Amino acid sequence: MVTGLLVIAVTLFVFARAAVLRSSGQSAADAAALAAATESRDKLYQDFREAVDGDGDLDDILTGEDFYVDAACDVAAPRLANQNDAVLDGCDPLSDGRPGYEVSVLTNDTLGDTIIPGVPEDQQANGIATAVIRGLCEVEDEGNAEVELDCEEEDLTFDPGDEDELPEARELFQVYLED
Template identity: 65%
Template sequence: MLLITLVFFVFAQAAFVRNKGQAAADAAALAAATEARDQLYDRFLDAIDGDGDLGDVLEAEDIATGSACDEAAPRLAGENDADVSSCGLASDGSGFTVGVTTRDTIGDTVVPGTEDQAYDAEATAVIRGLCEVSDEADDQVELDCDDEDLSFDPGDEDGLPDARELFQVYLED
């Protein structure tokens, strides 16, 4: 009976490490996508000043991997006791797929070979543009968005939409 209890404990311990790894992968993927969304927002600000195509920016195309994979994903993975093993654009280019390896292992147990067992996990976070340009003039920009239509003066910094109003970041199922 004791052996059965100990084996059950090993499985519970393994499930805990695996779940911790998946949480780290989810957090790292969301961090990478959020960092890229913030970079898209900077491009949005440039585009309303006339430097770039506003429509292309709002479609969330040409996502940069730089600081998203080099800084944001490793930071969040580390905060969740994992290391990034891979990070890059998702296969369709709409976000980031991040792989992590847990720093924690199952540890010493009655099951041989589990003491150094770490877990690998992967998650994909998507960035989706929520708006399309309906009218663009020097003193007024109008956007058709999923939740509401936005109208603002590009010269009025206080009246500009937030990044969250323009781009949605979420985990892919």
């Protein structure tokens, strides 16, 4: 009877450890995907700042065209995966054309010793996350001395030559995880 209870307790411990490992992997994937999308959002914002000076198409920037930046998958995503005790396994732009990334990671930690047959000791957890960059504004007018944007939260009007009036990146783009 005691042996049976001990086996049940150890088995429940193994399943709990697997659940924690899986959760850790998913958290790392979420963080890495958000880091990649935020890096690209920052690039879009820089493009926006250059475009208001006349060096680009505001409409294309605000819809996220040309959002991809190498640093998103080469630097930002691996850094955040590593900070969450995981390694980046994949990082790709979304296949449906929306600006964003699908990221996969593997945990550095393993399940460890188990008494459950068929479960390898070196079993890692994986996590997959999708982060999307969504433009919040549309250009209403950019022909005058001021630029007018029609945004979800509020309409924005600013003088492109005045740095203090330029909207922040968070006012123009939303970065979020998709289920």
